[in-house]
Amino acid sequence: MNLEESIAHLNFADPQMWISLLTLTFLEIVLGVDNIIFxxxxxxxxxxxQQRMARNIGLGAAMLFRVCLLLMINWIIGLKDPVMTIGWFTDDTGAALALSWKDIILLCGGIFLVGKSTLEIHHKMQQAAQPAAEEKKVSGVVGRALMAVILQIILVDAIFSLDSILTAVxxxxxxxxxxxxxxISMIIMMIFAGAVARIINTHPTLQMLALSFLVVIGVILVAEGIHQHVSKNIIYSCLAFSLVVELLNIKLRKKQDAANTPKSDSPL
Structure with a gap:
């Protein structure tokens, strides 16, 4: 069914259409959380x-990319067809590993995400050991690379878009x-991306947890690319638990800092 036929078949009085729309919008937002973190x-x-502009350009590019992929729906479905077989490696069924273009994209994307997140963790560790003046200088140099940051955002958007579109299909x-x-989901993510960024970047420990989360997501993408089943429910449950623990730690540290701050005596 092409776009014209799809529009003709839209019935806004049909409750099933609204249920499908709301369900899919919710899933798109959930699948976009790791994208927002990156x-x-x-x-x-x-x-x-420049940060808000980069986020909006990145998410805007993701929206356009996903819409374009949806308009090429038959091509997307064809990405699941095997294009090469690796005889010396077996999938979780014991058969020779047959890779499709989707698998290859997930493999490359997963490796990129693991590598990039690991480098970011290393950079954060180095940055923490630098004097404030030197750190500011490094930030200024990196800050000029707006286009490089946007290109990285678009690349990761493309990887996450594939999973999102296949879910929609x-x-x-x-x-x-x-x-x-x-x-709708991308507009909602644009609205809340700034708040998420402020929370993550204000708390260094939360930032490290987010980077670790991206490493795990990268490993999951690699596993999916080689047809190894990984229970996402268990992984996401563990990550959610870690997030709750870290939020409690942040709240505890705030209370400890408030208790340790000397109170000035009120004048008589």
Whole structure:
């Protein structure tokens, strides 16, 4: 069904259409959380006045990319067809590993995400050991690379977009509903990306947890690329638990700092 036919079949009086739209929009937002985390961390390299622009350009590019992919829906479905076989490696069923273009993209994307997140962790560790003046100098040098940051955001957007689109294809058969859900979800993410970035970048320990989360996501993408089943529910549950513990630690540290701050005596 092409876009014109999909629009013609839209029935806004049909409750099922609204259920499909809301469900898909929610899933798109959930699948976009790791994308927002990466964008928040990578845009932190830029000067303050450029960070919001980089986030909006990155998410805007992701929206356009996903809409374009939805308009090429038949090509997307064809990405699942095997294009090469690796005889010496078996998948989780014991058969020879047959890779499709989707698998290859997930493999490359996972390796990139693991490598990039690991380098960011290393950079944060080095940055913490630098004097304030030297750190400011490094930040200024990196901050000029706006285009490099945007290109990295677009690259990761493309990787996450593939998973998002395949989810949409499996859930809804109307391209118009898919496009509406993608646009709504990306607008919501644009609105909240700044708040997420501020929270992550204000707390260094939360930033390290987010980077570790991206490493795990990269490993999951690699595993999916070689057809090794990984229970995402267990992984995400552990990550959610870690996040709750870290938020409690942040609250505890705030209370300890407040208790240790000497109170000035009130004048008589």
């Amino acid at each position: 964008i928040s961390i990578i845009s932190d390299k830029l000067p303050k006045h 499996g859930l809804v058969d109307n391209v118009a509903i898919m496009i509406i859900a993608v646009i």
